[in-house]
Amino acid sequence: MSDHSNQPNESPDPEKTGTPVPATGAAMGNLDTHSARYAERTAGMTASEIRALFAVASRPEVVSLAGGMPNLAALPLESLSEEVARLVTEQGQTALQYGSAHGVPELREQICEIMALEGISAHPDDVMVTVGSQMALDLVTRIFTDPGDVVLAEGPSYVGAMGAFSTYQADVVHVAMDEHGLHPDALRGAIEEVHGQGRTIKFLYTIPNFHNPAGVTLSEERRPEILEICARHGILVLEDNPYGLLGFEGRTYSSLRSLDPDNVVYLGSFSKTFASGLRVGWVLAPHAVREKLVLAAESATLCPPTLNQMIVSRYLSTHDWLGQIKSFREQYRERRDAMLSALEQHMPAGCDWTRPEGGFFVWFTAPEGVDTKAMLPRAVTQRVAYASGTGFYRDGLGTRQMRLSFCYPTPERIHEGVRRLANTLNEELDL
Ligand code: PMP
DSSP states (O other): OOSSSOOOOOOOOTTTTOOOOOSSGGGGTOOOTTTTTSOGGGGGOOOOHHHHTHHHHTSTTSEEOSOOOOOGGGSOHHHHHHHHHHHHHHHHHHHTSOOOTTOOHHHHHHHHHHHHTTTOOOOGGGEEEESHHHHHHHHHHHHHOOTTOEEEEEESOOHHHHHHHHHTTOEEEEEEEETTEEOHHHHHHHHHHHHHTTOOEEEEEEOOSSOTTTOOOOOTTHHHHHHHHHHHTTOEEEEEOSSTTOBSSSOOOOOHHHHOGGGEEEEEESIIIIIGGGOOEEEEOOHHHHHHHHHHHHHHHSSOOHHHHHHHHHHHHHSOHHHHHHHHHHHHHHHHHHHHHHHHHHOOTTOEEOOOSBSSEEEEEOOTTOOHHHHHHHHHHTTEEOEEGGGGOSSSOOTTEEEEEOSSSOHHHHHHHHHHHHHHHHHHTTO
């Protein structure tokens, strides 16, 4: 989506840039004659602020720092299409057939090899393939939460996860972070407060590596401490790790799952390291939990798409996928550097931002008095879009914050987008 680059137009982003809604029905102001029929839980299903932004952010003249789409330009499309054709010719009877709810066995073995890169030792039986990790978020919430239960989550947190929590009428209580990630004291404080209200905490949802949207990483020192606090209070940990292999500084962190296999449910995905449109992710869970998840998955989808799983599996066995991840890392590092240097160069005094070691996002704090949600239409007039901060909280925080993505636009576009954003802020601050 660019006025100068040769990138394709941005299409709907499952990361929650969302699909533009056609101008029919409610959008035309028609009354919903079904409103009395909906289940209570639909009240928690609200359109995310980021989704609402998609229509404007996808205009070609706007530099979108809003979405979270991976940049797939580096994928070897020609050899991939040959492999897909070969797959259908050689194994079409299996690839186009129903499979098990558990997932294709060969892929589950390969997933275990991938997780070993982050210190996880797992048996393929304890892995279940899902339709992206988004489906795993839905299933885990479905099997663990009753209406009114509390889920702890970093503040800010991933929009899609909070959407799943509110669909099942669970309440999110945020836990503060700093530049080293989730704060153990804040976690203790939140647990004490929620328990003091006589409420049940079902799990802690955390994105330890290259956080979406905060761009910070949980320090190695804090990891055992966070796990110890949760274990002591009987709180399960849901570790969401789609970006773990996309670190820019040549280091990988010990996954929480590797440190406490019995109390951590781990989510992984091929969306950021291969192809988000195939919708292949996975969940690794203690055996009994995994069995419950398979039952829940059967009622949702019968089985994940066999063809897509086999495409991923074949890609892993025929391509240099580690080399591909390395090239993604280099590309995203260049874009991160472009964003950080543009912010340094253009932003007025009083602004602050995180300096991510990996992943896709910078979390930006504007000076006192700026309301990033109110400013957004003025930013779009200046032809730049971002995701305003309040959408990443359930408690009204985030008014001065915004998420800036560096994953999709080229470095030149990032620079131009940040320049436009700084102009908008200067006008807002009357500078
Ligand atoms: N968790 C996080 C933190 C994410 O950023 C995303 C996608 N943006 C997801 C889960 C969902 O990923 P997918 O369903 O594509 O695997």
